Amino acid sequence: MLEIKNLHASIGDKKILDGLTLTVKKGEVAAIMGPNGSGKSTLSYVISGREDYTVTQGEVLLDGVNLLDMDASERANAGVFLAFQYPLEIPGVATMTFLKAAMNAHARANGQSELQTPDFMRRVREAAQKLGVSQDMLKRPLNVGFSGGEKKRMEILQMALLQPKLGILDETDSGLDIDALRVVSEGVNALRAPDRAFLVITHYQRLLDYIKPDTVHVMARGRIVKTGGPELALELEKSGYKDYVGEAA
Amino acid sequence: MTLQRTSAEAALAADYAARRPVLFGATKMRDDAMARFLEAGLPNRRVEEWHYTDLRARMNEAAPLRSADAAAIGAARERLTSLELGEAIVVVMLDGEFNLGLSSIGARPQGVEIGSLATALLDPANADLIAPPGLGEADSIVSLNAAFVQGGAFIRIPANMRVERPIALVNLLSGGPRHAAYTRSFIELGVGASATVWEISENSGGETQANDALVIKLGDLAECDHIAQVHHRGEKSIAVHTLLATMGRSARFDSFALVKDTGFVRRQMFARLEREESHIGLRGLSLLRGEEHADTTLVIDHAAGHCESREFYRTILDGSATGVFQGKVCVRQGAQKTDGGMKSQALMLSDDATMYNKPELEIFADDVVCGHGATVGQLDDNQIFYLQSRGLSRAEAQSMLLQAFAQEALDHIADETLRERFASEAHAWLSMRSKA
Secondary structure, three states, rough: EEEEEEEEEEOOOOOEEEEEEEEEEEEEEEEEEOOOOOOHHHHHHHHHOOOOOOEEEEEEEEOOHHHHOOOOOHHHHHEEEHHHHHHHOOOOOOOHHHHHHHHHHHHOOOOOOOOOOOHHHHHHHHHHHOOOOOOOHHHHHHOOOOOOHHHHHHHHHHHHHHHHOEEEEEOOOOOOOHHHHHHHHHHHHHEEOOOOEEEEEEEEOOHHHOOOOOOOEEEEEEEEEEEOOOOHEEEEEEOOOHHHHHOOO | OOOOOOHHHHHHHHHHHHOOOOOOOHHHHHHHHEEEEHHHHOHHHHHHHOOOOHHHHHOOOOOOOOOOOOHHHHHHHHHHHHHHOOOEEEEEEEOEEEEEEEEOOOOOOOOOOEEEEEHHOOOOOOOHHOOOOOOOOOOHHHHHHHHHHOOOOOEEEOOOEEEEOOEEEEEOOOOOOOOOEEEEEEEEOOOOEEEEEEEEEOOOOOOOEEEEEEEEEEOOOOEEEEEEEEEOOOOOEEEEEEEEEEEEEOOOEEEEEEEOOEEEEEEEEEEEEEEOOOOEEEEEEEEEEEOOOOEEEEEEEOOOOOOOEEEEEEEEEEOOEEEEEEEEEEOOOOOOOEEEEEEEEEEEOOOOOOEEEEEEEEEOOOOEEEEEEEEEEEHHHHHHHHHOOOOOOOOHHHHHHHHHHHHHHHHOOOHHHHHHHHHHHHHHHHHHHOOO
């Protein structure tokens, strides 16, 4: 499903991704772990098309199509979804207006007709209920005044509505207490499907207790340095990243 | 120091001398005002309050006054229909003169006095009402208005009356050959009265010079919502609007102005909070593009304590437009417990646009809470990316953020119908931009 081949990317003069190669199969949940500054968040931004980064080499293929030829919105409509580490507050944009615009953009891009309002409302209500997103939150401007946990739930709500092929969770556990972590993880787990892959980027093992990965990849110095099964995450929890950071020094 | 008069100033002096015998009433007010105007001349860069809006440079020539002919009246009637004023009580000034035929004041509640300024000034006692002493007197454009005023509405709402329908004051300039118009309207809300005043000022293009003043007197406990929309098309048009408001105890005045499709406009508001516990809120949205120039200048005089003032203005600038915001809050020595908050925020869509933000506080009391904030910025790339990452195109994302920026200002309009009407006008302006 997702094939990243020899990806090099930089921001300004600073090289961040340095020949990263990674394959994630359909239905797979791949965890990316790594120390601070290893390029994890950059990877999520480069896949989803943030313009601040320059890709100097390599390919990112989703179902064989090179994402690097598309802008961020085209990638989103092709099935990439990034759950932000720090979801943006957008004052003045009503959450429901935003959700409808996003869902209609997907519908249009995929040759479907735009959603009728009752259908839209029903889908939002159902998804919101599962994630404990209150009607009050839906009435507010997007993410404005939301707590950290509420913002993350709103991210997962959007993912549930947009039904991506690839969900990227960027440090979704940061700023969450245990209860919020459980709700968010259950939301993600409910979206696991044979034709959907996840890239779960995290610094800590904790999140992986709730979202069980199929594969674990250690990232350091802009590339994947080790790949293994779920046991690798436990190992890291004990030994830390010092083995991988050490090489950089 | 007396500067040499410009040709426009000389023409105004000659025109005043020629017209003086035929101008209705209030001769002393006019003469005094004209003397003040001639002393100061047209406002220009050397006058601090007009530093960013150099009217002397803009106004090369003084346009002549004129009375509307049958064709102009016909065109005005059509325009009034297309304005869809709904159930409003409509008072029309055409080319500076009060026009009863175009007005529809039949729906006014019994006891509400609505008439022509000219008629009201037959009673000399009324002259003081339309020029509140000490309010805006130092401004030469206000003086010019007082000297030349051709007509206006004179409205009095008796104590404790709630006027449910909006009172629409429509100032139309018929355009065509270059001409000027001077109106001054007066609205008094008696003790405990309330009303919504909807001011529409527009031309139909051309080189018009409009100088309008609105004087609002709020009695104790009176409440007024004021909504203004300004459309003076034409690269060479000039529009100057002055609001002079005095407020009694526990009175409330909330004003919102939408400025768009206007070549060159100065809106200036002078408000005096004369008794305790009153509230004033001045807000607005200006949408500027091309070579347009829009200036909003406020002077709030907290003359009594325990009052609250709020100002909130947003400006979107495109092309090589110029925006000016000057907000001055004066708190007099005795005006303790004043609560003042002022904000002006501008969003620049072009490198060639210019915004001048100048908040000022002058505080002589020691127990007050006053703050101000002024920002000039661009659309946030992080927000754009966030929206794009959900599938919205870049243009859609920008448009959504611009709508949001405008909407946060529009949300201050209390009347739902007017709020939606203004929102759709702002929307149309913004979508024209995204098509361009």
